[in-house]
Amino acid sequence: MRTQTFALKKILPIVPSYLFVGIAYGILMSEAGFSPLWTLLSSVIVYAGSLQIIMVTLLTSGAPLYLVAVTSFFVNARHIFYGLGMIERFRGQKLRFPYMALTVTDETYSVLCSMGPCPEGVSPKDADFYVLLFSQLTWIAASVAGALLAGSLPVDLTGIDFSATAFFVTVCVDQWRKSSSHLPAIAGAVSAVAFYFLLGPEDFLLPALSASLIVLLLLKDRALLQKRRDRA
């Protein structure tokens, strides 16, 4: 199988959510009075769905630039956690490395995590690169299409954004099935629920991520011991 074909197959699950969210974002930008060129620029150099949508509000309200900086950092701080998992994997990518490090999103991170072994003739390093490249191209195309088509889309697509949730659920199921320890998933679930009730729906994300990080660190020695025992 050609590497590009393999990469396209792997990103298929995230295409519905990229298309819909991208189109929705493009429509928002056009309705707020921004030229499709701004939509294009944002999708090329920001490339972060939820932040781009929040930016429409920041732009139209004329938010001060420091607020834009702080909001951008905190909305995307979860990427720090994704990066931790890709350090080893992106080694040896040479010139492609900066592009790859900068295009890990919620969706592409999940695709990379759930890719599994590559078939014969497909280089894993090339596959990672094409997954990231094709995903961003999909996002760019969808958002620009939305910006150009704003106001003339005839179908009611309400609810199709559920495809993003559905995708993350499938990744959870796959990880649950193949991992020997369910502690990370349970730590994530408990932290998410606890901080959702403590802090509310808009503020629980980072505390929940941080709490799972701490719990996993506390369990580290146990987990490594278990792993050694499993191997022996």
Place this chain on the structure above:
Amino acid sequence: MNNGYTLAVILIAAAMTALTRILPHLAFSRRAELPQTVSYLGESLPAAIMVILVAYCLRSIDFAAYPSGIPETISVLVVVLLQFTLKKTFLSIVAGTAVYMILIRTAFPLL
């Protein structure tokens, strides 16, 4: 619209986003061998993150008011069931999303 301001906002958002994506690499990629703790986290964090992302996607459900997240719950269960049994990711997503879109139009219409 003020083009200078728009450009500044997009550039700042891009720079801050890039910072969040590049920080872990800046901190660790120069080392030949990753600290054991970091490689352990790289392996174990994804499962925790995915579960939290699902919760984040579902955050706008209002459990106190109709329809109390019932369409979301049913649709998530459909996805879990399909993915556990048939293991066809694309099918699970399309079916789950279709169920959701139908539920919010028929059994639980948004008023």
